[in-house]
Amino acid sequence: MSETSREKPRAGGGDMRRGLELLWGGHGPGRRGPKQRHSTEEVVLTAIAFADAEGVAALSMRRVADALGVSPMSLYTYVPSRDELVGLMLDRVLGETAAPPPETAGWREALTFIARERWRLAERHPWILDLMGRRPPLGPNLVGNHEVAMRALDGTPLDDLTKDYALDTMQNYLIGAMKEARDAREAERESGLTDEQWFKLAEPALMDLLDPARFPRVLRLGEAFRAAGWGAADPEYKFEFGLSLVLDGIEALIRRAEAAAG
Amino acid sequence: MSETSREKPRAGGGDMRRGLELLWGGHGPGRRGPKQRHSTEEVVLTAIAFADAEGVAALSMRRVADALGVSPMSLYTYVPSRDELVGLMLDRVLGETAAPPPETAGWREALTFIARERWRLAERHPWILDLMGRRPPLGPNLVGNHEVAMRALDGTPLDDLTKDYALDTMQNYLIGAMKEARDAREAERESGLTDEQWFKLAEPALMDLLDPARFPRVLRLGEAFRAAGWGAADPEYKFEFGLSLVLDGIEALIRRAEAAAG
DNA sequence: CGAAACTCCGTACCTTGTAAAGTGTTTTGT
DNA sequence: ACAAAACACTTTACAAGGTACGGAGTTTCG
Incomplete structure (x- = not known):
């Protein structure tokens, strides 16, 4: 198990449009398919719990998915990528210093x-x-x-x-x-x-x-x-x-x- | 390809004895087996070149080994782990601000x-x-x-x-x-x-x-x-x-x- | 000369993010 | 009411990573 940074720390890359929408909570209703079993917020909170316990390094899509009882890939319906998830986690947590x-x-x-x-x-x-x-x-x-x-x-x-x-x-x-x-x-x-x-x-x-x-x-x-x-x-x-x-x-x-x- | 930090940045964990010896250059002569084809310094310099070009994240044992024309595992005879290698790289480079x-x-x-x-x-x-x-x-x-x-x-x-x-x-x-x-x-x-x-x-x-x-x-x-x-x-x-x-x-x-x- | 110490290699395990494609479900448009 | 579209979710698969393990070959010490 390596101990050194293996990826550049960044948060907020990606689509910018989709990202901002997620951050500011503007995901309109009226979706067509089946209801999501969880919510983006639930995903974010679960991920935060993991990060608190073991750091961002230990946070993996698979583990979050496991904790929620879904398959890894289905997380991608809540969040476009791991990076975007991390961005959401960060802003969520910054709310605590209100x-x-x-x-x-x-x-x-x-x-x-x-x-x-x-x-x-x-x-x-x-x-x-x-x-x-x-x-x-x-x-x-x-x-x-x-x-x-x-x-x-x-x-x-x-x-x-x-x-x-x-x-x-x-x-x-x-x-x-x-x-x-x-x-x-x-x-x-x-x-x-x-x-x-x-x-x-x-x-x-x-x-x-x-x-x-x-x-x-x-x-x-x-x-x-x-x-x-x-x-x-x-x-x-x-x-x-x-x-x-x-x-x-x-x-x-x-x-x-x-x-x-x- | 993720963009977020996946491992904790650290440098200098490990054995401490071996680590300090490597850092201060005190590896006595008189070894028994075949001569090493390269030197620890060569490994470190090659790794630094990679890191300069693409960041620590992109630095992998396999790629360094490739560049030196040896197998990945043989790097471990020069350096006890990737982390220790990174520590050597850091101190090497700090020498430039002498x-x-x-x-x-x-x-x-x-x-x-x-x-x-x-x-x-x-x-x-x-x-x-x-x-x-x-x-x-x-x-x-x-x-x-x-x-x-x-x-x-x-x-x-x-x-x-x-x-x-x-x-x-x-x-x-x-x-x-x-x-x-x-x-x-x-x-x-x-x-x-x-x-x-x-x-x-x-x-x-x-x-x-x-x-x-x-x-x-x-x-x-x-x-x-x-x-x-x-x-x-x-x-x-x-x-x-x-x-x-x-x-x-x-x-x-x-x-x-x-x-x-x- | 034998044994120990050493270098180097091939293989193998496990973990990661996520692309691709398939299955089933709900809503929309008619 | 019914087809089609949009969606949630799953399985499978890939390429990359660090390094444990065990073996093969080489040099040196006693």
Whole structure:
């Protein structure tokens, strides 16, 4: 069983017309043949359950079909392809972060709120991190989330384009940090070793290889981590650190815009 | 042909002992059987050529073996598994960014230099972006790159741990931005449509679906992009924007550390 | 010289997405 | 009421993938 990415992560290719229709729920009535035994939603939910339990990698048409008690091929009457199914799964799950930040919050609190919501979403559905590429499925929930994020910046003097860039920067950072956390969790579950235990295990082998003259800073860093104890490598701590760093960057941007506006 | 990630991106699982030995080149001589017709390096280079041309997804043991003129199974005498091969490929390629920033540069210029080096590396070997997870292959080049990045922050008052966190934040952002750019390039190549053309194509369908009352800001954003023309969505431009935003965040961090140190 | 260690190969298993074609069911048009 | 169209669903089949297994041949060590 290979462990490496074998297909490009993408979501939302294909017909675009059919895709958007599926996403926005516009499949008119009046079909002719026999009724479907299940619904597209049921298929999507079943698939999400699988992905939650074992990741998108483990999700196969056959297994979903099995779980629904139908033959593999009949899934293709609900969904045009596996990719399209994954797109539907993603937008479905993005709906869980519908809650907007409190109206009273300033932009910084609002973005922090949103970032933490996304963090928790990725904890519940880690597989979404594999699907956040370009040309995502432009479903109602993806669009809704962006609307909410843009609103968080309403009180700032940034123009719309700059707001979008800033949010994009934050999102790029978030994805990286969430992936880091997820991979740590997964590696821990699969190997039975915490990052710390793993590091302690790899350390002696590394010490033989690392030339102190070539890599003095990395070696010092190893010591610093050892001295600081477990907490120092905790993904959630690092997430909050990086988040506030990025928000500081946005703050600088805003201050510059304020200065320019006089 | 599916387009979605079917396996978890990881690099560096496995035996750890054997893996590190392979990475650091310590495979002693004095073997008994017949000489190998090729070398591990040759295998790795061939695999890299494939990945450059068609991505990690398209890289299969069979195809690499074919290119070398051996049977698929004999590759396993050079490399214990496909995953380990991918780990070797990654560290090999990371060696291309060996060039350190000029000594005279301040931390900001140095980090900018490094970030751009990484950007260019990802242009040459886009597939590395699928492999930047936790527990990467701790090869000489990964470690070397981190050493160089840490050195860029030598002149700052940050402690080692904080330097590491800051670099990690930057790297997380970088990965996201580079992925964005890569996916745009790929989608363009595969569909024959620029992002712009694609957006223009999807737009009319979206306009029917987007309720101006629910998504006013997103709709305004669409207009802003249209008004700004091509340049506004250019990944390289966005990359530079986000990079300087993150660097502003690091600058705030440094100033706070300076203030605390008095 | 024998045995061990090694390389390399052919075969085989299992899993995947989905194309193709067939069967049966419901609705539509007349 | 009846034929035809549209649909749901199934079986079968293909090509690709990683790699376990066992065998055949080659080199080196004791």
